[in-house]
């Protein structure tokens with residue numbers, strides 16, 4: 731979608747993130763699903779977003795580069811409930827200087843129950859779901875009992 735358009739209720743807010751060794755894989759995945767992605771609202775960490783834009787021509791709202799706080803920006807969007815889907819091709823074979831940020835992002839996505847895919851197969855299933863084109867509102871789990879237990 732054009733960045734000037736208003737988001738329709740069925741359109742999803744999707745964050746795209748990939749570590750360096752996975753960027754090619756993500757760019758190819760975006761190309762493969764361009765017809766679906768071009769109707770959604772896309773965010774991406776800095777370098778990933780550039781790569782996706784060049785490879786596909788998709789409009790992407792750029793955030794900071796991951797190691798500079800981009801992962802945390804996405805985490806903040808999740809906590810504010812302004813993101814629906816996280817496509818995060820993290821590298822299982824390299825450790826990152828910002829590993830704590832990566833872990834925090836994956837954790838906050840689980841806390842808020844948003845849809846997450848960390849590899850192309852899962853991302854294929856996710857983007858092919860009929861829920862993509864429906865007014866699906868993800869449910870935030872009820873943590874009140876947990877919170878009450880913690881305060882005792």
Ligand SMILES: O=C(CO)COP(=O)(O)O
Pocket residue numbers: 747748749750774775776777778779794795796797800801828832
């Ligand atoms: O490091 C990242 C995710 O942890 C991604 O950041 P870049 O898209 O800026 O490379």
